[in-house]
Amino acid sequence: MSSNVTLEKIVSLCKRRGFVYQSAEIYSGLNGVYDFGPLGSQLKQNIKNAWIQDLNRGKEDIVFLDGSILGAQQVWQASGHADNFSDPLVDCQNCKKRFRSDDINLEKPCPSCGIKKWTDVRQFKLMFETQLGAVSNESNIAYLRPETAQSIFINFKNVLSSTKVKIPFGIAQIGKAFRNEITPKQFLFRMREFEQMEMEFFCKGEDANNFFDIWVERRLNFYKNIGLNMQNIKTRHHAQDELAHYSKACIDVEYNFPFGFKELEGIAYRTNFDLSQHAKFSGKDLSVFDDEKKESFVPHVVECSVGVDRLFLTLLFDAYTEDEVEGEIRTSLRLSPKIAPVTAAILPLSKNLSENSIKIYDHLKKNGFRVQFDESGSIGKRYRRQDEIGTPVCITYDFESIEDNKVTLRDRDSLKQERISIDQIEYYLNNILNK
Numbered sequence: 514m515s516s517n518v519t520l521e522k523i524v525s526l527c528k529r530r531g532f533v534y535q536s537a538e539i540y541s542g543l544n545g546v547y548d549f550g551p552l553g554s555q556l557k558q559n560i561k562n563a564w565i566q567d568l569n570r571g572k573e574d575i576v577f578l579d580g581s582i583l584g585a586q587q588v589w590q591a592s593g594h595a596d597n598f599s600d601p602l603v604d605c606q607n608c609k610k611r612f613r614s615d616d617i618n619l620e621k622p623c624p625s626c627g628i629k630k631w632t633d634v635r636q637f638k639l640m641f642e643t644q645l646g647a648v649s650n651e652s653n654i655a656y657l658r659p660e661t662a663q664s665i666f667i668n669f670k671n672v673l674s675s676t677k678v679k680i681p682f683g684i685a686q687i688g689k690a691f692r693n694e695i696t697p698k699q700f701l702f703r704m705r706e707f708e709q710m711e712m713e714f715f716c717k718g719e720d721a722n723n724f725f726d727i728w729v730e731r732r733l734n735f736y737k738n739i740g741l742n743m744q745n746i747k748t749r750h751h752a753q754d755e756l757a758h759y760s761k762a763c764i765d766v767e768y769n770f771p772f773g774f775k776e777l778e779g780i781a782y783r784t785n786f787d788l789s790q791h792a793k794f795s796g797k798d799l800s801v802f803d804d805e806k807k808e809s810f811v812p813h814v815v816e817c818s819v820g821v822d823r824l825f826l827t828l829l830f831d832a833y834t835e836d837e838v839e840g841e842i843r844t845s846l847r848l849s850p851k852i853a854p855v856t857a858a859i860l861p862l863s864k865n866l867s868e869n870s871i872k873i874y875d876h877l878k879k880n881g882f883r884v885q886f887d888e889s890g891s892i893g894k895r896y897r898r899q900d901e902i903g904t905p906v907c908i909t910y911d912f913e914s915i916e917d918n919k920v921t922l923r924d925r926d927s928l929k930q931e932r933i934s935i936d937q938i939e940y941y942l943n944n945i946l947n948k
């Protein structure tokens with residue numbers, strides 16, 4: 514990460530290059546809601562693929578779920594969200610601005626208008642409520658899920674009885690979550706509609722602490738593997754009074770954002786709170802039988818939960834680099850090839866060479882590589898465009914290529930150039946993708 518990276522620079526790059534747009538921008542925007550453009554949606558997909566691959570790499574059994582976004586009222590009553598999932602809200606009586614009271618100092622005047630005239634602090638419910646069907650009454654209320662985890666808990670028995678998994682095992686899910694944040698802020702950091710990647714690992718109570726440590730290490734390794742600079746990452750244990758109502762221990766994996774160290778991922782020991790609650794509220798038995806001890810028990814859970822969008826933002830901050838090349842400031846995203854939305858750009862040196870070089874592009878695309886073909890503008894400008902979107906390799910086809918069947922590969926970070934034979938390109942790209 515460049516020391517001079519700012520949120521404004523990231524927001525501007527995201528819009529300019531088609532990573533992220535404000536939702537409903539032509540109608541002056543929807544606060545805390547974003548749309549992902551062509552490069553952004555690819556980057557998001559790469560993040561999710563990396564997460565899935567990482568879970569599948571371990572020796573633990575992990576199965577996947579795609580639960581519904583709409584959740585029945587009872588689910589959120591059982592989970593405790595209906596009563597507890599709220600943030601402390603305060604209004605400025607002078608300028609009418611709203612704040613999370615834990616974001617500001619109530620001893621001081623309003624940061625917006627400079628007058629000190631606060632209302633009392635009250636709890637503001639974060640769940641979005643909606644009605645199912647045409648008749649509006651209490652029993653039709655449903656909620657947009659504020660976390661994906663609950664669909665995992667309510668399907669625990671379904672998964673157990675329909676697959677071959679046995680305790681200990683994990684159920685993982687990627688999906689949308691919704692929170693009516695009082696003050697959505699810092700771009701993708703705190704949104705109202707976002708995506709989570711969550712994994713609930715079910716185990717015996719006596720093994721939970723051990724699995725908690727295993728998962729902290731696994732998750733840190735994941736961040737290393739996708740290329741984050743580990744000097745910008747630290748872990749922080751939650752103090753007792755900070756723990757969520759369901760959790761006995763929690764570690765935040767924090768990233769050093771320009772606005773300070775903040776949570777990237779939460780790893781929590783949720784005890785058997787959720788399954789016990791759902792068993793109590795639904796009247797269904799959610800225990801499993803321990804063959805060794807010959808008794809039933811309700812499994813305990815270690816949870817790893819990270820926002821796709823928050824990780825997206827983290828990766829952009831971490832990769833953003835400004836350096837001087839030929840007397841000009843060059844902006845590049847030093848994303849790992851695994852994560853970069855485009856792996857290679859094919860650039861004919863002149864438009865006369867397009868016909869030959871597009872064959873390379875077609876071939877790579879057909880074989881599943883994420884490639885771009887770019888023939889417009891000077892070669893210098895095209896390099897800069899690719900650097901700015903994080904493309905690790907530019908492949909230039911020049912007049913000599915017609916004779917020797919070779920192309921020039923330019924590395925985004927070192928700017929080193931090497932000439933390789935066209936039939937070696939796939940091998941080269943596979944190599945950098947699997948590093």
Ligand code: GAP
Nearest residue numbers: 660662702703704707777778779818819820823
């Ligand atoms: N199931 C546990 C849970 O939801 P959380 O700490 O509230 O815990 C987990 O959320 C992760 O989801 C966070 O670490 C963050 O990466 C992401 N996240 C939470 N709220 C978010 C928001 N408003 N906007 C973007 N990402 C968010």
